Amino acid sequence: MTNRRDAVREILVHSEGFRSAQDIYAQLRADGAKIGLTTVYRALQALADNGQVDMLRTDDGESVYRACATGTHHHHLVCRRCGRTVEVAGPAVERWAETVGAEHGFTAITHTVEVFGTCPSCTAIKSAG
């Protein structure tokens, strides 16, 4: 049943930024849920297939997930210090990706775009410290 899957999604919905599978699993167990790591992975995959969560790879190859507002295509602006995430729509990038692909005769264009930066709060902290 989808009990466990909902539990997994709940975690994501109530999370600020991206979470890893292991991370979610740990929190679920800490919350007292009886769930296995395998099921967390399966739930995450199902959710990602459904477009209910976004998935991306961190620089060290770990998959991280985030519940997104809609199934609409969008990108992320992620604070590299606190992990805070803002969803950003980028018609310009979509078009650019399509264009450069087409210019070189490529078809079935997809693209990954992630923007990293330091958010306002963390910028303040940094300059203070």
Add this chain to the structure above:
Amino acid sequence: MTNRRDAVREILVHSEGFRSAQDIYAQLRADGAKIGLTTVYRALQALADNGQVDMLRTDDGESVYRACATGTHHHHLVCRRCGRTVEVAGPAVERWAETVGAEHGFTAITHTVEVFGTCPSCTAIKSAG
């Protein structure tokens, strides 16, 4: 000594697109080189640290490397079938990234942009087979 490291770089310099460590290792061995996988990894890390090669993660978490023409900032259009790579400059994306970052008060903006598609040759193959 940097003998092995040069061998690794040679492979990359003479390669069209991104290559994986294991891939490079296999070619080196096929070429008759006496080199270990460990050394290939170490060479690749050193090269990447030096900025002599670009490194990125594929969607399935594998690290792939490529010798780049210059240290100039650019992106890649990668054929998801044969791995053929085209370097593309994208002033539009650069500006877009800066803009969305700034809009949300983020500083020290960086971005990762990779475009994937099926190259002309592979598109032909696909429709043929």
Add this chain to the structure above:
DNA sequence: CCGATTTTGACAACGGTTTTCATTTTAGCG
């Protein structure tokens, strides 16, 4: 309640990467 189907989860397997550590190679020096 009963059997069929799906879901679950402990555990093993997998695959790429990194570490370990003993051996080999190189550099410095007389």
Add this chain to the structure above:
DNA sequence: CGCTAAAATGAAAACCGTTGTCAAAATCGG
């Protein structure tokens, strides 16, 4: 050249996130 210290090398083990296996448990349909 011979010697020693330091660096590089590579085979194998360790790591770690992820995926597969398979038997047990939950759920559905009748």
